[in-house]
Amino acid sequence: MPTFEHQFTAANGTVTTNSISLTVQDIENAGVLEVLQSPGATLGHWQFLGALLDPTVSSFSFQQPLGHAREVKTAISGLFGRFVARAYATQHLGLTHFAHVRKPPMALGGVMRGQLRRVPYQRGDMPDWVAWGPSAGMAIVEAKGCHDGKGPQAALDRAYVQANRAEIRVRGRPAPFKRYAIATRWGFTSPKTSAPMLWVKDPDEDAEISAAEQESLQLAMVRWHMGSLLVSLGHDALAKPLLELTGHRFKNRVADAQRRAEAALDDTVPMVVEGDIAPDTPLVGGYVGRAGRLSATQLDASELATLNKLGLRPTFVGIERDAIKQAIEGTVRRAPPALDDDGTLSLREGEDGAGSWVLPLDDDARRVLPLDGGR
Template identity: 25%
Template sequence: MHQPFSLWWAALAAADETMQGGPLVPAWLRLFSAHLSSADNVRLRWGGDLGESAELRRAYSALYGRYFSRALLASRLGFTDFVPLRTNVTRLPNGVTIRRTAKGDIPDWIAWDPASGSYCLCEAKGSLTGKEPAFMTGQPTCVTEGKKQFGRVEVLDRSGRAVATRNWVAANLWSTDSRRRESVSLLWDPPSDGGTFSKGESEKHADGIRRRRIANIALRLGRVGLLGSARRTGGVLVRVKASPDRDGMPTKVSASHEDDLLHPIERPATKPHEGVYAAALITPFGIRPILDGGDLAALNAASKSVAPAMLFGLSVDALRAGQTISEPWISGQGIAAPDGLSLFDLSRVEIGG
């Protein structure tokens, strides 16, 4: 199946992974444009093999595999609230525990599936040297190995009962200018045993994993008390206004047939977007949470600079139960995802305090 795919999903995944994982310098701000093929403006294709050495190639392939896999799971399956799994034990505020039970690699995230009201364990894979026929038949080695990782963890509720999860491997076979083949993204869902939730239980669990994810982000935004009340943390909230804009839509598609392009699964927004965010400025030099008037002044200065800069935000509405965006807003200016995470090209949006 050939479908258009906005790179804003991958950029948002990279931003959130950076924010939750620690105050790392966001090198990904330039990597997408530096690595994408300039010879193919339609398919998702890299310009080269991502690095000169085998070690760098593996590192970049895995890094992009993580970003694009998460982007696909969010955009195509609607998963939200991705929480990275810790090495041995990960605990959610509602008493759910994800625990390693065997040696070896474990899945990358636990996330939430609003459609089924259940947890999902998710594993990301990126492959530069894999074989296209193996991906087309659903049996590449990376998927086989990824499926094994779900058996190395257990998901238990507060009482110690096993919880049923949807388990997904998202694997990407890369295409490059020298490896001219179809790029393939494969989503595979091995089943899982365990108890399911009633509607009331599902709502409580959805709130629990959302709180954990927001707590991770709030820490990096310098707002540990953000969950208590967005307006009582003392930090500046940033108002963003963005317009629908087809020009500059950062989209690559893995499609070669015109008919596939006429019926995309996602389209640029047709209405303006306005939201209020707890936010951070992201530049090639690092991440700066917007906490006071000085930070807001720096944000406004960066918006007028020619240097690349992004605004990462967590919607205030996402902090209020049941008030999240129902559909993603995507344009050439940025993306506002259903779970309240947003990323904007700072030079192309209107901002205010």
């Protein structure tokens, strides 16, 4: 399993150094979700990593630099840095639900008037994500990837400044959350060896809000995470009212959006996954590949074989139907994922802890079928 040299600066200033591991599949799965939830075309540029890594070393090191021109290295490093940071934030920080920061103010629970805002007098680019996890709480996260031979400190400093440009407020009052700055420096085995590094800075923002206000923020994050993913998977009729629920302040509008979302969910055929490692509950989702989202609503064995032969790596991405239903109703009761002995989340293969699944279909060990047929 590839490793990074890891430095973690806690909120109290304590610095911990060790090594951490992330599987290539963890990072690729995070990349799938990241690209699908990003605004714009959902082109499949996530599954590059395995072919670029040096199989002769135990660290997360590329065989060669990521291009020759500096702007190319910077662009690819930034992209991969987001994928690694998201996988790390899930596995090691306990953040399971992600929403890309939109132009502030960004609604985070309309009834309670929760918002992500720009910090007054702070100019420049906003951070990458607002995130939440059952065991971690709310967070604002900025990720940077770099290829600087001196290490990731300069990138970490930039990420820290960017993370400090956003804040979370409920009814105008500050809400408690963490700010994370995550910087990755890539290692290369040619032309020279350099160690891959992942450095993190973790300042706290202390505040007090009511339990109802906390639940409102959490529910908004669940809806943002699911809605932004469902849009890219072709479920616009379901995603639109789900996203509206993050911002509506009036009960009649909330009820109307809930009715439309429930009707759309009832009209959506859920899928069941069969195989050795598969979710035990129906999913709502769609197929993606290296070219982006596939328009097919079902793929048979011969079609999957053709896609795999062409190297397009078909993958089913879905969200647990029961989790979507709870998000619509506002009754999210998902139990926090268990922690392993080393403090990382204990997740099954393809699971992200938010009810979302990324399931490659590159062999015959896994089948995806409509719930009401195909058996």
